[in-house]
Amino acid sequence: MATETSTTTANTISPAVPTTPSGLQQAKLFRIYNHYRLVVSLILVALLFVDPVNFDVQFRMLDYYQAGVSAYLGLNAFIALLLVAGFHPGQRHITLSILLDILIMHGLLLTSTGITNGLANLVIVSVAAGNILTPSRMGTFYAALAAISSLGISGWAVLALGESADDIVRAGSLGILYFAAAFVLQNISRRMMRSEALATSRARSIAELEQINQQIIQRMRTGILVLDCFGQIRLANAAAEELLYGAPKAAAPIHEFTTVLPKPLKQGLEAWLKDPTRRIEPFQPSPTSPLLQANFTQLDQERGDQILVFIEDMSKVTQQAQQMKLASLGRLTAGIAHEIRNPLGAISHAAQLMEEAPNLEPGDRQMLGIIRRHSRRVNGIIENVLDLSRRRAANADLIELEPWLKEFREDFLQTQDQDCTSSNIILKNDSDDLPPARFDKSQIEQVMVNLCDNGLRYSKQQTGERHIELHAGATADGERAYVDVRDFGPGIAPENRNSVFEPFFTTDKSGTGLGLYLARELCEANQAHLSLVDDDQPGCCFRITFAHPGRMI
Template sequence: MTVHNPVKTGAFPSPALLQQAKLFRIYNHYRLVISLMLAGLLFVDPGTFDARFRWQDYYQAGVVSYLALNGFFALILMAGFQVSQRHITLSILLDILIIHGLLLTSTGITNGLANLVIVSVAAGNILTPSRLGIFYAALAAICSLGISGWAVLSMNGHADDIVRAGSLGILYFAAAFVLQNISRRMIRSEALANSRARSIAELEQINRQIIQRMRTGILVLDRYGQIRLANAAAEELLFGTISTDTDLPRSRTLPQPLKLGLEAWLKDPRMRVEPFQSAPTSPLLQANFTQLDQERGDHILVFIEDMSKVTQQAQQMKLASLGRLTAGIAHEIRNPLGAISHAAQLMEESPQLDDGDRQMLDIIRRHSKRVNGIIENVLDLSRRKTADAELVDLPIWLQEFRRDYLQTQDEESGPSSIELEIDPDLPAARFDKSQVEQVLVNLCDNGLRYSEQQTGSRKLSLHAGATEDRHRAYLDVRDFGPGIAPEDRSSVFEPFFTTDKSGTGLGLYLARELCEANQAHLSLVEDGQQGCCFRITFAHPGRMI
């Protein structure tokens, strides 16, 4: 016998085929039990049941053969045999023919074995609800009528046997029509249920992807603060890493500020939790709590918002309006400003100026330059382009930046040194090269200037590394200057804040804005070492939207 597998290699069987195979296994168990019972009755004296066998030897041989056939089917099914439609059809046909053969060799159509034919016809119509099911009923009816007719003509049987055979034929067809109708309805219902299940699964997958790609952090907690679910944004905002293991977020504990906020909210749900930082280098966060189940209150939904983005958006709107205003009056400002600068230069060439006048002219020139710088920086806010991000090999790009930047510095400001340290196995980063280069130029210019003020030499260090999860890269820019006073650290990224009288106060603000446009984060690292360290933490290269 050749084994026929209806499912192609490497493909998964459909739910309908799996259900059909399961039902056939159940039916085969039924056949095996019936054949065992018939075989067991062979060891009982037939006279006890008032049985008058026509051909007892043939009947016994048929029962033993039926048991052997069903046992063989049971063994191959246990061995993993894949059932096809033709095997089901052959099994039903064999059952109808074998049972009618047992009826012929025993007492005829009046034997109780005739009821087993109804079960076989019903099983055939359940397993194959098609025209083939009507053929099963027709075959069974023809066999029953044939046995009854042969008994009446050849063995002087009662004419009532033909009536009984006709009644059985009606039962066969009734069972076929009823069960086919029920089976078709069940198949349609199952197909509808499977279609809805697939739709629900697809919607669930879409919702999961949407939640994972949201920029707002989402947490699901129990009343004891244990994390039940966390999306990627929540892990990044709270823990600075993104886990790939679905069970890992549950093993993490809430940052202490958020845990205290949860306890306060549980006492008074109307209270709004104060913004907090989960780590010194993390942005300012705002948490909002709500109960998922209003009646039981078992789970709590937490929304984590990055307050720095909200603040920056408000500041960006203000400065964008200022930029548009400045763009409108820039021409009117620059004309007199250029005239003032030109007049100051002409006056500096006069040999009759004393030292006090030259000092005043120097003040005019420096402040004119500063006003022009403020106008240029504000104009940049309104002219800023959308980031054109690309995947960047950070070590190669940093080496090229360091070489080009030092060449520019050596020509303009004198010898400068930048120490570059790159950790091994650094992950790639995705950003706009021109915009991040503008950020680095600003940070390096400030670092070299403050290092020269403190140590007399223009030097700084760049260190590229990876976050704890090894999925994101970061870049530290460290100078050797006097550092930033503790009371000024929270204000360094605010627009127009500066400790340098010659600065505009927009450099670090623009640098952070450009980082945010590339989904990176610029922060001030407080590690207790000399000078100050600014860190650019790049986004996961696969999470860029």
């Protein structure tokens, strides 16, 4: 797959390979070349102050040569000042400069000692620079112009000055070097530009892929952490911050992060470092957080100095387990309804018939009351199990929480018995801008009814008044809503706080122990989280934290 991708990329780029370097690169190369010309012209001017006799040479036209060298220095100095001032040369400026270089160098050869002068070697540099800056047909023209100029100077020297014909051979050799330099450098330059274009295209593709990956990581419900060998967080995505700390610190997909690890996760990391094959137990960063599962792996297998951590919300796993659980309960309920409810109905009916007996002893009546009471309790357990197994899938809607709570309060109070007309439910709202919540209204209403019934009953036991508070608010990140149901009852003993959501656990002799368990199951089905808030207030406070309305699984 990687080979096919590379081939496709290369094929896509090949027809559009540039014939010249990019504008910025071309300007940079021309600036370097002009520095070279400036240094050469300075050296040539400096040599004018040395007596030519010392070099054992005889200039043909010394005055013209001196004027040419001085003009060449002035031209290069002027161009250097333009470049320093911020002038950006175009293609025509570069072409004109190369042509002038070739012609000026041959003019200096003509006025000095001819083609045998060492300046002829500098023409090769000019031709090479022209083919690097413009690796096209214009580069071949530079070589042709230089070869023709060299042959012209040699031919004029042979015909007009009677010099040796060896100069023509030397000029021909130089011409071959010009064309060889042109062809070689054109080929090298094209390959370099092709490689650069390919590298640029791949860099652009990598940057686009990186942006896509960051967007994917940002929207993932799986939290991702990068830790150093000391357990300090180096990088974290928004999901990790939300799951571990309740609020992402920035909108960037993945960024530097300095908060320390929560204690349960740090303990799991230490255990994993001691035994990498060990899988840590699910944990909760805080009492109101959902149950999380962390998986560790070495990010750099060779050095092993960074650790990649995946934080997964167990809601999805819980939903899958619920599906399997409900399937099993569905098969079990038929047997429960037939094998238990029918005999239970017969027992209850027989107890009623015995109560109608005229000569029933008080002790017998007490025993019959126990039978009726426990029969109702068993029937309540069966009803709860049947409701749990018959539960339909959540049909979530986007709900504005504040008006929904007001409507729920009114409906709930209207359904209370005449003996419960004194029930008092107070609504509180700490946020003027509550985020919407996405849930199934009928299922969350069932949870709220269960919590409110419990709260009113326990408040009555403790204070003599049926009184609870409903408190709506937003999480620290302002993106998720929650509802607190607070009663004023006796509270829950610390040793029982971790067991209140277990099935069949109850401290009420008349309870079934399935109410809170069913409430949490319904919340998990809606990707909400039901938790017991640990605070210093009287009574109990149960919190329903709803999922982010835009990031439902």
